[in-house]
Amino acid sequence: MKGLRFLLSRAFQGLLVMLGVSALVFFALFLTGDPAALMMSPDASQAEIEAFRRAMGFDDPIWLQYLRFLGNLLQGDLGLSLRYQRPAMDLLSERLPATALLALSALVWSSAIGLVLGIVSAVRKNSGLDFVIRVIALLGQAVPVFWLALLMILFFSLHLRWLPSSGMGGWQHLVMPSLALGAYYVSAMTRLVRASLIEVLGQNYIRTARAKGLGQWRIVVRHGLRNALIPVITVQGMYFAALLGGALVTEIVFAWPGIGRLAVEAIQNRDFPVVQAVVLFTAAVFVVTNFLVDVAYTWLNPRIRL
Amino acid sequence: MRLLSALTLGIVLAVPVVPAFGQDTGLVVGRSVSTNAMDPGFMREAATIVDNIFDTLVMRDDQMNLVPGLATEWRAVDDLTWEFKLREGVAFHNGESFDAEAVKFTIDRVLDPQANSPAISYIRTIASVEVVDPLTVRVTTAEPDPLLPTRMSRYPAYIVPPDYLAEVGDAHFASNPVGTGAYRFVEFVPDERVVLEANEEYWRGKPTLDVVTWRPIPDSTARITALVTGEVDLIEDVPVDLAPMLTASPDVELVQVKNGGLTIYLGLRMDKEPLDDVRVRRALDHAIDRQAITDNLLQGMATPVGSQVGESDFGYLDLPVPAYDPELSRQLLAEAGYADGFEITMQSSSRYMKNNEVAQAIAQQFSDVGIRVNQQVLEWSVYTQKQPFDGPIYMLGWGSTQTLDADAAVYAIMRSGEPYSGANLPELDELLDESRRIVDPAAREQVLHQVQQLAAEEVPLISLYREDALLGRASDVRFEGRPDARIVLFDITRD
Numbered sequence: 001m002k003g004l005r006f007l008l009s010r011a012f013q014g015l016l017v018m019l020g021v022s023a024l025v026f027f028a029l030f031l032t033g034d035p036a037a038l039m040m041s042p043d044a045s046q047a048e049i050e051a052f053r054r055a056m057g058f059d060d061p062i063w064l065q066y067l068r069f070l071g072n073l074l075q076g077d078l079g080l081s082l083r084y085q086r087p088a089m090d091l092l093s094e095r096l097p098a099t100a101l102l103a104l105s106a107l108v109w110s111s112a113i114g115l116v117l118g119i120v121s122a123v124r125k126n127s128g129l130d131f132v133i134r135v136i137a138l139l140g141q142a143v144p145v146f147w148l149a150l151l152m153i154l155f156f157s158l159h160l161r162w163l164p165s166s167g168m169g170g171w172q173h174l175v176m177p178s179l180a181l182g183a184y185y186v187s188a189m190t191r192l193v194r195a196s197l198i199e200v201l202g203q204n205y206i207r208t209a210r211a212k213g214l215g216q217w218r219i220v221v222r223h224g225l226r227n228a229l230i231p232v233i234t235v236q237g238m239y240f241a242a243l244l245g246g247a248l249v250t251e252i253v254f255a256w257p258g259i260g261r262l263a264v265e266a267i268q269n270r271d272f273p274v275v276q277a278v279v280l281f282t283a284a285v286f287v288v289t290n291f292l293v294d295v296a297y298t299w300l301n302p303r304i305r306l
Numbered sequence: 307m308r309l310l311s312a313l314t315l316g317i318v319l320a321v322p323v324v325p326a327f328g329q330d331t332g333l334v335v336g337r338s339v340s341t342n343a344m345d346p347g348f349m350r351e352a353a354t355i356v357d358n359i360f361d362t363l364v365m366r367d368d369q370m371n372l373v374p375g376l377a378t379e380w381r382a383v384d385d386l387t388w389e390f391k392l393r394e395g396v397a398f399h400n401g402e403s404f405d406a407e408a409v410k411f412t413i414d415r416v417l418d419p420q421a422n423s424p425a426i427s428y429i430r431t432i433a434s435v436e437v438v439d440p441l442t443v444r445v446t447t448a449e450p451d452p453l454l455p456t457r458m459s460r461y462p463a464y465i466v467p468p469d470y471l472a473e474v475g476d477a478h479f480a481s482n483p484v485g486t487g488a489y490r491f492v493e494f495v496p497d498e499r500v501v502l503e504a505n506e507e508y509w510r511g512k513p514t515l516d517v518v519t520w521r522p523i524p525d526s527t528a529r530i531t532a533l534v535t536g537e538v539d540l541i542e543d544v545p546v547d548l549a550p551m552l553t554a555s556p557d558v559e560l561v562q563v564k565n566g567g568l569t570i571y572l573g574l575r576m577d578k579e580p581l582d583d584v585r586v587r588r589a590l591d592h593a594i595d596r597q598a599i600t601d602n603l604l605q606g607m608a609t610p611v612g613s614q615v616g617e618s619d620f621g622y623l624d625l626p627v628p629a630y631d632p633e634l635s636r637q638l639l640a641e642a643g644y645a646d647g648f649e650i651t652m653q654s655s656s657r658y659m660k661n662n663e664v665a666q667a668i669a670q671q672f673s674d675v676g677i678r679v680n681q682q683v684l685e686w687s688v689y690t691q692k693q694p695f696d697g698p699i700y701m702l703g704w705g706s707t708q709t710l711d712a713d714a715a716v717y718a719i720m721r722s723g724e725p726y727s728g729a730n731l732p733e734l735d736e737l738l739d740e741s742r743r744i745v746d747p748a749a750r751e752q753v754l755h756q757v758q759q760l761a762a763e764e765v766p767l768i769s770l771y772r773e774d775a776l777l778g779r780a781s782d783v784r785f786e787g788r789p790d791a792r793i794v795l796f797d798i799t800r801d
Contacts, residue, residue, distance in 0.1 A: 046725055048427055055422050083350050084342045085480065094496060150527050158531050165531040166523050168498060255523040257497030265340060270687045 010294050014287040021283040022073060025276045026066050069276075078280070079273040081266075088273040091262060092281055098168055099258035102177055102250070103243035110182035111189055111236065118193025123220060125198060133190060140187030149180040149253040166255035177254040181247050185239050192235055196228040203227075230297065237293035241286040332517035333783065333798065336529045336538035340497050340522040343480035346464035347416045348423050353461045354542070355500055355520055358795045360464030360485035363390050363409065364455050368797065370618050370710050370789055372455055376404060376465055376486065380458075385450040385745055386433075390458070392441040396509050398467040399490040406437040411468040413445070425462040432457075452745045456709045488513045488796040497522060502795075514799045527551075533558050533778045539800075540783055540793070544776040546607050546659050552778045559779050562607065563787035567773030568703030569614050570658055572668070573719065574767055575697040575728040580648055582730075587765035589638035590699075593675045594668055595630040600771050603663055608771040613758050614704060614715045616772065618789045620747075621712030621754030625762050635675040647676025654681070654701035655689040659773050665701055694728050702726070703773070710790060712754040713741060720757075720766050729766035 053059050057068075072079060078088040121133040156176060157165035163172050200206065201224050209219050244259075251260035259278060266274035339351060346356045365375035377390040396404040413435045416423045431451040436444045447454060457463060470484050483491050488510065489502035500520040504513040521538060523529040526545050532538045534555045544552060544560065552560040572590070580586045596610035612625040639647065652672075654665040662683050669679035679699075689695075695702075704726075706715035721738045722730045737757045744750040761767075779785050782801040788794065 046723075048430075049725065051419070052422055052424075085348070086477065091496070150525075153528055153531050157535055161535060164537055165535060166525070166528045166537075167521060253525045253528055255497075255521070255525070255528060257495070261340075261497060261524070268687055 006298070007291075007295065010291055014291055017287055018280075018283060021280060022070060023066070025279045026069050027062070073280070078277045081271055081274045083266075083269050083271045083274075088277040091274055092259060092277045095257060095259045095262050098256060099244060099247070099251070099260065101174065102181060102247060102256060102258060103240065105174055105178040106182035106185065106247075107236075107240055107243060109178065110186035114186045114189025115193055117186070117190040119197060119220065119225070121190065121194040122197035122201065123216075134194075137187040137190040140183045141191075143183065145180055145184065145247075146249045146253055148183055149176070149250060152176045152180060153253070166253075168255075168257055173254075177247075177250050177256050180254070181243070181250045185243075188235070188239070189232070192232050193228065196231050197224055200224045200228045233296055234293055237289045237296075238286070241282070241289040244282070244285045331515070331800075332519065333515045333540060333795070333800070334519045334521060334538040335793065336521050336523045336532050336541040338522070338524060338526070338529065338543040340524075341494070341500050341520065342496075344483040344491070344494070344500075345466075345476065345480040346461040346483075346485075347412065347466065348421075348425065348476075348480070349461050350424050352791075353464075354793055355502075356461060356464060356483070357487075357792050358489045358502060358518075359483050359487045359491055360461075360466070361396075361487050362459050362463050362465065363392070364459040366459055366710070366790060368786075368788060368794075372459060375459070376409075377458070380455055382745060383444065386447050388445045388447075388454050389438070390443050390445070392443065393509065394441060396486050397507065398470065398486050399484045399505060400467065400470050402467045402469050402484075404465065404467075404486050405440045406443045407440070408465050408468055409443045410435040410437050411471075412463065412465050415466075415471075416462045423462060428460070428462060429457050450743050450745045452742075452747065452750050453709060453711055453713060456711055460709070489518060492517075508796075510796065513796050515795060518795055530778060533780065536780065539780040540785060540798075541778045542793075544778050546605055546776070549605070549607070549776060557781055559781055561777040561779055561785060561787045563775040563777070563789065563791075565609060565616055565618070565772045566775030566787055566789050566791055567608075568658060568705040569611060569616065569715070569772045570608075570661060570664070570701065570703045570770045571614060571719070572652070572768040572770065573695055573697060573700045573702055573726075573728045574765070575694065575699075576730040576766060577728075578698040580642065580644060580650075581698050583642045584764055585638045585642040586644065587768075589635040589642070589644075589675065590672070590677070591628045591765050591768050592631045592638070593635040593671050593677070594628075594768065594770065595671055596627060596771055597630070599664055599667055603660055603667060604771070604773075607659065607776060608773045610771045611769050612762060614719070614761075614767070614769050615712040615754075615758055616706055616710075616715060616789075619706050619710050619712050619715055621741075621751050621758075623755045623758040625758060628762075632671075632675050639675060639677075644676075647678060649678040649680065650698055651680045651682055651696075652699040652701070653684060653689065653695065653697060655684050655686045657686050658701075658703045661701055661703075664770075694725065697728060700728070712757070716757060716761070717742070720761060731760070731764055731766055734760050734764065734766060 057065065076089060080086060081088050081091055084091060117133050121130045124130050153165050153176065156163045163175055167173055206219060206223055209223050247258070248260040248264055250256065251258045252264055262274060263278040266278065337354065341355055342351060344356050344359065346353065346360050349356065361376050363375050363377035364372050364380065367373045376393050376396060378393050380388060380390045383389050392406060392409070398404060413429065413432060415421060416426055416429060417432060431447045431449065431454070433446045433448040436446065438444055445454060465486060467484050471479055474482065481494050488505055488508045490505045492503050493499070493501040502518045504516050506512055523532055526543070526548050529541050530544065530548055530551045533541045534551070534557065536557070549560055552558050574581045574587060576582055600606065600608045600610055610627045612627040613623065615622045639645065652665060652669060654662055656662055665681060669681050672679050704715065704719050706712070717738055718724045719726050720729045720734060721727055722735050734757065737753055737760065741750055741753040741757060744753060775787060775791055777787055784799045784801070
C-alpha cells in the first residue's frame, strides 16, 4: 500500500516534469527568433517571408501558439517538420530503431565488461591489475568520443580495411559506433562498481559472512554485489535514457541514421517541431526510466520508502 | 577539434594505405547533407539529386551555355511573352507523356500562393502560362524579364507529371519522385541512401552508369575515408584542411573546380556610422590583403576578386582586385575624420572555407590601420535569421551558380531594402532596377557593367575572394566538376 502510494506520487511528479519540459522547449525555441526567414530561399522578398510566416502561424500571440501546441501534443501531434513537411513524430519513430539498436548494443557490452572489470578491480584492490584497470577506466572517460571515433575510422577502416567507415547495414557497421559510444560508459561503470563494491565489502555483515566461512566468490556475488548494485542501477538507468535520446556525436561521425543526427540537423535548420519532438521524447524516456529505477529500488532494497 | 583532426591526419599520412575494395558498374556518391524531399517545386535544400531525376525546358551544357532541354527552341514574342516549342515523344518514368499541360501544371503549382513554395522567388516574375497546343507554351511575365530562359533551366522549373501528382499527392511525390530525367528513382531511406537507376528510354540516350546511390556522410573525415577505402566513388564538400588526405592517396583525386564556390564578402551596414562615409568604406577595402589570405589561409583554394560577379556570369566586368594599401587606408580614414581609427563589430559564422580564421586575419589587418574590431562568431541558424544583419560588418558568401547571371550575384545584396542587403545607394538601386526591365541582352549587359563600376567606386560591400568547389573522386571516375556545382550523372563515366 505504502509502496503503491510512493509509485503513484512518483508518476505524478513525472507528469509535472513533462509539462514543465513542454513549456521549456516551446518558449526556449521561440525566444531564439523567427524561423520564417531561415526557411525561405535567400533571395525571397520581405513580403514573401511575411506570407510564409502567416501561413505557418508564427505571427499569432505566443501564448496562443503554446496552447495550440499543448492541445496537439496531447493528441500525439507535434506538427509538421518545417523542412521535411512530414509529421515530426513520424521522423522520430523512423529513426528510433537505429538509435535503440546502437544504444542497446553499447549498453550491453559496456555494462557486461564494466561489471566484470569493476568486480575484479574491487576484489583485487590496490593490486597491479587494479591499477591497470583504473588507468583504462580513466582514459575511457577522458577521451572525447569524436576523437576516438575518428581514430577508429582511420585505423579500422582506412588502414586495416576491416570495417566500413560509416552508415548502417550489417553487423560490421555497428561495431565502431557501438565501441565509441560504449567507451565512456564502460569506464563509468567500472569505476562505479569498484567504488560501490569496495564500500560494501567493508561492511559488518560481510565480515559476518566471512566469519561464517562462506567462500569469497559467494560473498562478493550474493552479499556484496546485490547491495553494491543499487547506485549502479540508478546511474545505469540515466545512461540508458541518455543513450536513447540519441548519441549526437557518434551518430554524426558514423553517419548513423538515428535520433541524435535528426536532432542536430533539426537544430541547425531551426526545424522547431522536430527539435521539440526530440527533446520531449528524451525527457519522456528519462521520466519513464527514472520511474522504473524507483520500482527496481523498492525491490532491491526494501528500506527505500519515500 | 581542428588540432586533433590535424593530429589524426598526421598519423594517417604516416602509414601506407592498402588498395581499395573491388569496384562495381554503378556509382556511390557521398554527400555532406541528408536528403529530405525530392519535390523540385518545393526544395529546401540543394537540388543535387533532383537535378538527375528531372529535366527543365532549357538546360546548361558543361560550358554553361543555355541549350535546348525539354524545349527544342524558344523566343521572346514581345517584351512580356516567351514562347517555348516542346520536344516530342518524351515520357515520364511512369509512362505518362510530357506535353504543354505538364509545363503549365508545373509552374502553376509553384506560383499557387496557397502552396507556399519556398522556391517561388525564383520564378515570381511569371504572371501566367498558356497552352497554345500540346507542344507549344507561352509564358507571360508581369514585367519584362530577360532572365526567363535562365529561370526555366533550374528548380523549381523541373517539369513534373500532372496525372501522377493528382493520383499520389504532394507528400508521396516528395519521397517517390517521377520525372523525365536520365535517372529514375528507386529507393529513399532517410539519412541512409537514395538509389537511382538509369532511365533506358532517356531522350538524350541511355546513361552510362546503371545504378547510382547517394549516401549522406556528414563528417568530413568519415566521408573522405569512405572515398579512400572505395566505399563511395565521389564526394562533395572537401574541407581545405583535409584536402591533403586526398592528394596523399593514389586511388583518389581531388577535384578543384576553379571559382565553383561562393564569393565571400564583407557586408556593410551603410545606414550606421561610420560606414555611411564612402572614404571609410574605401579605407576598409584597401586595408585587406586578399592575396595573403587566399595563399596562406586558404592554400590557394580561392581567388581574390574585385567584384561579386563571376567570370562565367552574364554581365561580368573584369575589375581589378582593390590594392592592398594600408598607407592609403590610413590617409582615407584621416580625411574622413578618423585619424585615430574607430571601434567596430564584425560578425561571421562557420559556414564557408575557414571563414572565421579569415575574419580573424582581416581584424588583424584592420587593426594595422587603426580600426579596432570586436569579432563576433555566431551559430549559423542564429546568424541568418536576422535580416538585415546586425553587423555593422558581417561576412557572408553569395553566388550566382543557379543562374550564372550578374543579377543573381548582386541584386539581393546591393539593392537597398532587400533582406540580405546592407547597402543604401539610390543611384545603384536605379541601375539595378533598370537592369531587370531590359530584355535586350546587349543593353542589359551595359547596365550591369555600370552596376559593377559604381559598386567598385562606392564600395557598398567589400568583395573578398571566390572559393573553389572541392570534391573528391575515385581515380577511375571521369568527373571534372561544373561551375554551376551540379553533379550531372549523365556526363559521368568510369574507366
